[in-house]
Amino acid sequence: MQIPHDTRRALDVVVALVNTAAEVDHPDALADIGALRAFVKEYAISDVGELGARDLAGVRAVRGKFAQVFAAPNSRAAATLINELVATAGTTPQLTDHDGYDWHVHYFAPGASVGDHLAADGGMALAFIVVSGEQERLRRCEAPDCRRAFVDSSRNRSRRYCDSRTCGNRLHVAAYRARRKEAGAEASEQEQIVHGGEQQQGADHS
Ligand SMILES: [Zn+2]
Ligand SMILES: [Zn+2]
16 A cells, blocks of 8 residues: 555544543553653644643544544445544645655644644545545554554565564564464474564574
8 A cells, every 4th residue: 555655644643642532452552742742743733823631622522533443344434524524623724845855745724722633634644545446454463452543565464563663573472473384394393482472583594
């Protein structure tokens, strides 16, 4: 799936934002304004001005909406959610080449709050995925102790786990098991898995 660079970047922000929500293995990572400031800085969210309590509440609300899009059972449900999101944010497409970036489109309206900014640009990036017929790629990690959101960019939409360190490892182990099974190997599986789990992807020792 070809995703334009800007869209990819906006999607990264969406995924990062969704993953700040409390999950079984970590508390809410967007609990105060300091955390919001750090997020805005890390993802270089431009033109958001001085941040206050209202911004924090706004961004947390948008985070909830994005999470709903990831949970949408089909593209129609996702489309409805995205339409609401971008309508509320008041999108205004603008071509810009600020700060040394090449021409790209900002969807957030001039002077938008950080919440509306994220809703507009993140919402349009999610819209691109739905328009491309790829809503299924908006996934959550299937590891029961993880559940992180991610965008599956694998060719055959087969990715089940996120790329965090633990889950990436899990992924390699699963792939390794599948290869062994296919090969009909009788080697001591437990021991091999331990080693297989430590291997980087691409390592081929069959
Ligand atoms: Zn920009
Ligand atoms: Zn995971």
